[in-house]
Amino acid sequence: MFKAITREISPAINNCELTHLQRTLIDLDLANLQHKQYEKCLVSLGCELYHLPAEEHLPDSVFVEDTAIVFDELAIITRPGALSRRQETLSIANALKTHRQLYYLQEPATIDGGDVLVVDKQIYIGISTRTNKEAFQQVSQILSPLGYSLTEVEVSNCLHLKSAVSLVSKNTLLLNPNWVDPQIFSKSKIITVDSSEPSAANGLLIGEQVIFPSNYPKTKSILLANHINVVAINISEIIKAEGAVTCCSLIFH
Numbered sequence: 001m002f003k004a005i006t007r008e009i010s011p012a013i014n015n016c017e018l019t020h021l022q023r024t025l026i027d028l029d030l031a032n033l034q035h036k037q038y039e040k041c042l043v044s045l046g047c048e049l050y051h052l053p054a055e056e057h058l059p060d061s062v063f064v065e066d067t068a069i070v071f072d073e074l075a076i077i078t079r080p081g082a083l084s085r086r087q088e089t090l091s092i093a094n095a096l097k098t099h100r101q102l103y104y105l106q107e108p109a110t111i112d113g114g115d116v117l118v119v120d121k122q123i124y125i126g127i128s129t130r131t132n133k134e135a136f137q138q139v140s141q142i143l144s145p146l147g148y149s150l151t152e153v154e155v156s157n158c159l160h161l162k163s164a165v166s167l168v169s170k171n172t173l174l175l176n177p178n179w180v181d182p183q184i185f186s187k188s189k190i191i192t193v194d195s196s197e198p199s200a201a202n203g204l205l206i207g208e209q210v211i212f213p214s215n216y217p218k219t220k221s222i223l224l225a226n227h228i229n230v231v232a233i234n235i236s237e238i239i240k241a242e243g244a245v246t247c248c249s250l251i252f253h
């Protein structure tokens with residue numbers, strides 16, 4: 001059984017952070033509907049849902065993935081790279097403290113959970129506009145004694161490491177080779193996104209199923225052709241906020 005923390009979309013989402021996208025109007029009603037579908041999907045895949053109320057003054061707070069990194073042994077509360085997102089961690093720490101021992105990072109470290117890709121005991125950390133090398137060092141100090149190996153990955157042209165690469169089966173990664181170097185992940189099988197869908201590299205693996213945006217049909221077909229089990233959902237409004245499927249939940253055992 002998995003647990004999934006989600007948070008209702010902030011009514012202020014139209015003031016979200018944007019790094020690589022032009023601002024276009026997000027339809028809040030449609031966004032809420034799509035988010036409910038996403039939560040239904042999590043439940044149908046066996047997740048017990050912990051749904052947090054909306055944070056009116058935190059536009060990006062639906063993107064709970066960025067606020068914590070949860071392992072079987074402990075959870076690390078992040079120090080998000082965007083100043084406007086720092087307060088999001090308070091309620092997440094509160095929700096996680098009954099499930100895990102919590103660790104905190106110290107200034108000047110900044111890290112977003114979207115930059116952390118976990119493949120079994122191998123952890124890749126994207127060095128991006130949100131995540132710095134100090135965070136890599138502090139996370140390494142916490143996790144290396146537990147037998148994890150950590151690797152830094154330079155991220156450019158996209159927001160987070162997991163915008164460029166994500167896990168779609170136990171040892172298979174879905175990746176955009178224009179945004180991250182595939183050779184870094186040579187231990188894993190790699191599936192490449194369709195070149196007309198650069199933002200399609202983010203899928204959310206739950207057990208043996210992948211929640212994947214129906215907004216990227218060509219890449220979806222590539223996944224199916226590679227025998228990946230896809231559960232497709234429309235996240236058009238989340239995409240306008242530079243979000244994707246992994247970022248709307250924190251999943252743990």
Ligand code: CIR
Nearest residue numbers: 016017063114241242243247
């Ligand atoms: C941000 O720029 O922080 C949000 N608008 C989007 C965050 C998406 N998070 C993620 O992919 N992990």
